[in-house]
Amino acid sequence: MTVDRLNDEELERYARHLSLAEIGEAGQRKLKTARALVVGVGALGSPVALYLAAAGVGTIGLADHDRVRLSNLQRQIAHTTAGVGRLKVEEAARALGALNPEVRIETEPVFVSEANAMSVLSRYDVVVDGTDSFQARYLLSDAAYLLGKPLVHGSIFRIEGQVTVFLPGRGCYRCLYPEPPPPGAIEEARQVGVFAALPGVIGTVQAAETLKVITGSGELLVNRVLLHDAMAMTFREVRYRRNPACPLCGDHPRIRALVDYEAFVGSAAR
């Protein structure tokens, strides 16, 4: 595909990225033609979407069915007090458009489920997980693998968070967590506390990985999970591999279409 050269305003807006040897004008043009989907426009999706828009990712899809609540504003920096009660995707689209009018925002005000995930994800080149449930994490991982799309996973729990990148065939969420958490063992992230700036750290690492996926630069967090503890201020890395016995991406896959994630994860873990 031939891409127009960057215009004068773009050369100025993205000057600090154009100076980076690993991005340059070719990389900036890749960003301009890229289509990234952010699923969940809350704690993680806020910094992800803001930094992708600032960087000039040409088309950003925002998928979330929720509305802004006052208690979101302690960490969801794409939203404002005036936006309380409004759809998160509409509010975030407004913030991203104000930051960078060059970027095209596509809002998907839907709950991403097995019923629509394949059609929503299929329209994008790379998917970023900004959700807060185990159902959604397995769903996005399965759908991204089945569609052959890279998935930038991130999650937070209280004072801890993690990031990894799933490239099709190089491991998936099921390789990392073959079984959902036992019923009752894990409190749903919706009900526990969250340390304000923690999703900033996790979400901006996700944004950086997404920009690397699009531009093909650097070494991705593939087969590695970054684990961050905000209170201890530690960063650890755990390696994992594609599991040959993985029911999704293993040698003898059994999962060839999306399943019922409520049933798989179980209502006890919700």
Next chain:
Amino acid sequence: MTDSRHHRQRILPEVGAAGQRRLQDASVLIVGLGALGSPVALYLAAAGVGRIGLLDDQRVELPNLNRQILYQDSDQGRPKVEAARDRLRALDPSVQLDAIVENFRPSNAGRLVPRYDLLVDGTDAFETKFLLNDAAILLDTPLVHGAALQWGGQVLTVLPGGPCLRCLFREPPDPGVVPSCEEAGILGAVTGVVGSVQAEEAIKILLGAGEPLRGRIFQHDALRAENRTVEFSRDPECPVCSRHPRIRDLARYAEQVSARGHVLV
């Protein structure tokens, strides 16, 4: 009341109702409202820090907008502190904001620093970073240092008594040794990581919770996706935080330190 603004933070055992009140009563001076200051300011305001000083003497320019997420396209030409104040008020109208259109200098440090509980370094000039470090030590005020360039960045926290930035890097680099952000470029998301880690550190210090990066430096390499913390010890010859410091007085700073932050011998 589960939908109160800071509910999800108050229910953390590390914060609690007392911690949330401590944040409400706290004040932070953010020196530099650019790429690092943007996430710092947004997350401190979101977390419920009661009073935030916004110090910057520059205006918003187009090349800022690939990473400075506090600002909007329509803010171009406006003083950063004004645009930042509008953005932070939209997030939380109750946060008290001091807009200070100044550059941080030895001449105003003694007036500004004592009005705040904590300092956050959002600057991009080495001499200002070293001045902030020296002011933090001399005025017994905690400082969260951060820096970022190209694909990398670092954070460390200076608590009263040290160890400090000069224990690790005695002097700023000589001119030309480290290229500027303008020459070398910077990935926007890297400044997001560094600034968010700075915000975490600032909130922890205000709460008195967790393990700050005291005598430890966080080093981030986004290109390799490598993150680590490295311990360092106090330099017994440190020019500012050792027992026999050469930098002793902000009022006589020019006699003790060069215009670029080097210690005069």
